[in-house]
Amino acid sequence: MRLACSFDVSAMVEKGGESKMAVRIINAIVDQGDGRVHVVHHFYGATETEAREMKEHHLGTCSYFKSAETAGDTAEEIEHGVDWPDVDDFDGED
Numbered sequence: 001m002r003l004a005c006s007f008d009v010s011a012m013v014e015k016g017g018e019s020k021m022a023v024r025i026i027n028a029i030v031d032q033g034d035g036r037v038h039v040v041h042h043f044y045g046a047t048e049t050e051a052r053e054m055k056e057h058h059l060g061t062c063s064y065f066k067s068a069e070t071a072g073d074t075a076e077e078i079e080h081g082v083d084w085p086d087v088d089d090f091d092g093e094d
Helices: 048-059 063-071
Strands: 022-030 037-045 074-082
Touching: 022 048, 022 063, 037 048, 037 063, 048 063, 048 074, 063 074
Parallel strands: none
Antiparallel strands: 022 037, 022 074
16 A cells, blocks of 8 residues: 655745755555554655655665565655754653
């Protein structure tokens, strides 16, 4: 199962071509045993190309993700114009 969707908000670009917002590629691995998603990857970039480069790099280092992608057991969503994640949101506190 491989799903993909995308939309363009190219107007969200600052003067000089730098993106104010990020592109996020979300890849979910669908467990074929129970049909549930247990693992989700988020890849960010200033452009879709940059986010895809991050995804491709991870595919080269994560055998679990690579196996699922090769088998078609991933679902993908692309979001343009999202906020960049803030490292302070990952402080380990709820």
